[in-house]
Amino acid sequence: MVNIKAENEIPEMQQQIIEKLKKILTDLYSESGTDLNEKEIRLQENKNKEHGDYASNIAMVIAKDLSEDPKIVAKRISNNFPIDDQIIKVEVAGPGFINFFIAASTHGEVLNLIDSKKASYGRSDDSMGKVLIEYVSSNPTGPLHVGHGRGAVFGSVLAKLLTVVGYEVDEEYYVNDYGRQMNILAVSVWVRYLQISHKDLAMTPKGYQGDYVKSIAKDLKKEEKEKYLLNENNHKKIIKILSKQEEESDIDLLISFMREVLNKGSLEIRSFSLDKMLKIIKSDLKSFGVEHNLWFFESSLHKEQKTKKSDTDEAISLLQSEGFVYEEEGAMWFKSSDFRDDKDRVLKRSNGEHTYFSSDVAYHYDKYKRSYDRIINVWGSDHHGYLPRVNAAMKAIGMDVNKLEVVFIQFVNLLRNGEKIPMSTRSGEFITLKELVDEVTAEAARFFYINRKSDQHLDFDLSLAKEQSKDNPLYYVQYAHARICSVFKKHESVSKDIPTNPDTSLLTSEKEIEIQKLLATYPAVLERAAKLSEPHLICYYLKDLATLFHSYYNNEKFLIEDEKLMSARIFLLKGIKQVIFNGLEILGINSPEQM
RNA sequence: GCCCCGUUAGCUCAGCCGGAUAGAGCGCUGGAUUCCUAAUCCAGAGGCCAUAGGUUCAAAUCCUGUACGGGGCACCA
Missing domain, CATH: 1.10.730.10 (Isoleucyl-tRNA Synthetase; Domain 1)
Incomplete structure (x- = not known):
């Protein structure tokens, strides 16, 4: 018996040839002592027409075991190969290739197939199972920029592709709405909001600078009027805080101040900002042809209920019960180095806050619990160092790590007239995805992005893409x-x-x-x-x-x-x-x- | 230091599940339109597939070392 790849991707004609070869090999060599089971017959399509339509290398593969000249083996096989109306010629060439020539008239079968299947030509009828693709998942602290665009197109095209070949696909966006970054957004919006009434207020250089912050602040003003304004005393205080924003941590003073004077109001501003931000992101994605059907909020992993711990604490307990958690210097650590990570990772900081990583343990555990056959993460390539610890955590709690695939998307260099455009989210100097789409159309941008292998750097030349030329x-x-x-x-x-x-x-x-x-x-x-x-x-x-x-x-x-x-x-x-x-x-x- | 990714034509990149002469676009040279859309086509020039070894009947493709380039190595997200 010869091992045949019975994949439906092999066209019928090739399948036929393989079957016939298989029979000949069994007839000729099953008594020879050669283990034909290990040999896989593959037909390659020939680039050079003189070599016929297809070629098999099987003679060269088995020649050594038979201690015979591959050409002689090939000759013997080809002599035994039945010629008919469709396979009109078989010959031996080169070092031992067996070339097959197909009657010109048989190639037309594919046209009838296409005509009968129409839009479903290429689609598979197989049921390949359920797959989750998580992609984009950019922090909701600013609009998507051109770097996100690449992951967005990749994810959406992969989703469509997997659907076509027979998977049931979910497309998910993981919203980081829990950490410090959200507070920085909220406080940035708040300062902009205050500025509308108090021109003497300076913007903190540690906050988000983009114009979108002003526009959210304007909306806030419109909807909530004077609700979050300050009395004179607090106004003086905030001017003082804003006057010294030098260290990265100085913005935390502003955040605590906001919490102190607004109480619940600070949470309201936060969720207002998040809401607006997500609307912007969703709309940008939509006009780019990208639509997620699932939105997963990080904050949901931290919700405690009366009867039950939060999902994050639950996940940590799981790691704990497996014995991979310890405390050191007041922090809670996961012993990921037991699973081929470089070092151990913090789950809970000494100040009691969870790390992003602990959310991710819970998040991925959740993905597993939703029983997908494949779990695909589309990450920026700058996160590649992050994978070992996630894998480690999943292994530690007994999940099948092979189910989790991470595709890393390399950076996009944006060029204008051959010059690299520098970008930084925080400083607000970036070209947004929306601007890109407005300039070059969604379709051109999509093609440009996807035209390149994802793990390769992409130079996106705006001037070139804008030309809409040949x-x-x-x-x-x-x-x-x-x-x-x-x-x-x-x-x-x-x-x-x-x-x-x-x-x-x-x-x-x-x-x-x-x-x-x-x-x-x-x-x-x-x-x-x-x-x-x-x-x-x-x-x-x-x-x-x-x-x-x-x-x-x-x-x-x-x-x-x-x-x-x-x-x-x-x-x-x-x-x-x-x-x-x-x-x-x-x-x-x-x-x-x-x- | 450790870990990823890359190195193919002048430029930007395909090819990498090992196969017979290494491909495309752009650029360069020269051609094609009384005729279904010239946003097209045809021809030509242009390559020690970074480098040194290894595996194999066969290596751009697989393995190892080296050089060069990009990225990553937080009680950030």
């Missing part, structure tokens, strides 16, 4: 679609229907065969992209397909006298159009009918 490969792909639509319009105008069942065996030119073969690999491309979490493969596939089409277009005329041939060609175009459409749909990009 340099942008998106237009190249879309143009192919539009061109086909245009041909169809012309075709219809001489009152002809698009054929449904033409004779595809007429499509035997080099280009036509090449296109049909490429169309046939589309499902495999999706499957591979999904398996590796590499959606950029779809971009490259679509560019390849568009290239072939444009070349074909310039080479051959479609609307011709010979009606049979014309029908076949139109049918081929129909297949190309459908696959471009399907692929772009996964990327969240429109397929225009005209450009």
Whole structure:
């Protein structure tokens, strides 16, 4: 028996060849003492047409065990290989490849398949299970900037891709609404709010500087009027506090002051700010084509109920009961170094506050409890040092770490005219995602982002993307679609229907065969992209397909006298159009009918 | 110091589940439009796939070392 990968991504013709090879090998060599079980037969598609359509390397793989010349083994196998109407020639070449030549007329099967499956061509009927993709999850302390855009597109495209190959997908945004950063946002909003009535007030340099803070403050003023203004005495006090904001920690004085004079009011401002911020983020994401169906709040992990501890404390207890928690210098530590982390990590600080990490232990535990088959985190690559401790915690409480996959998204360098634009969230010097989308359109931005492997640095040249010129490969792909639509319009105008069942065996030119073969690999491309979490493969596939089409277009005329041939060609175009459409749909990009 | 990621054409990058001559776009040179959209196509020039070893019938692809570049190593989030 020979081990065969019975994956549905293998097209039927290849499957057939593999089956036949398998039988021949069993017939010839099962008595030879060679363990054929370990050998896997794989067919590669040949780049060079002179080598036929497919090739197998099996002879070279088993030759050593047989202590025979691979060429002789290959010859023996090929001599035994049955030739028929579809597989018209088998030959041995090079160091021992067995090349298979397929009848030109058989490539058209894929066109009928596409025509019958339409938008679902490439989709899998398999049920792959449930997957959670957590992505973006940017702190709600400012609008999304161009760096977040990359993770946003990646996550949303991966979500769509996994859906297409058969997963049930949840898309989640984890909202860090619990820590100190939220207080800094609240206090920044408050100061801006006070400034509206008191021009003499300075903004703290340690707060968030962006204009969005002013706009939230304005909304606060509009909705709550004078509610959070100060009396004269407190006004003097705050001026004093604001006058010395030098150390990073000085803003904490401001935060405690706010809490002191406003009491509940400070919480109200905080939740007001959070609310506004999330609205902004959601709307930015939406106009970028990104929509999460789940929003998970960090604060929910810290809610205590009468009968039960908070989820965070619960998670810590779990670690404790497994014996991986200890106290030192007043802090509570997790012994993550027992699980291949560099050092132990603090769960609860000596001041009694939980760390972000402790939330994350609880958060990930929660993800596991929701029983997903795959849990995917899309993180900025600056967090890669963070993974070992999360893994450690999950291992410590007995979770299956293999279920958790983390994809790291490398940084985006924003360039304008080749010059790097410096960015910093706190100082307010950043280009927001919204600004980017307004400049270059959501679609162009999406394609630009996803066109690159995620673990690679991306130089996003604004001036280039703005040009909307031929340099942008998106237009190249879309143009192919539009061109086909245009041909169809012309075709219809001489009152002809698009054929449904033409004779595809007429499509035997080099280009036509090449296109049909490429169309046939589309499902495999999706499957591979999904398996590796590499959606950029779809971009490259679509560019390849568009290239072939444009070349074909310039080479051959479609609307011709010979009606049979014309029908076949139109049918081929129909297949190309459908696959471009399907692929772009996964990327969240429109397929225009005209450009 | 430790840990990730990278190094492929002049530039920006694909390819990396090992396979036969290493690809694309841009740029450069030269061509194609009475004809379905020239946002297109065709041809040409351009490569010791960073480097040194190893594994293999076969290495850009897998393993190890080195150099160079980017990032990360908090009782921050």
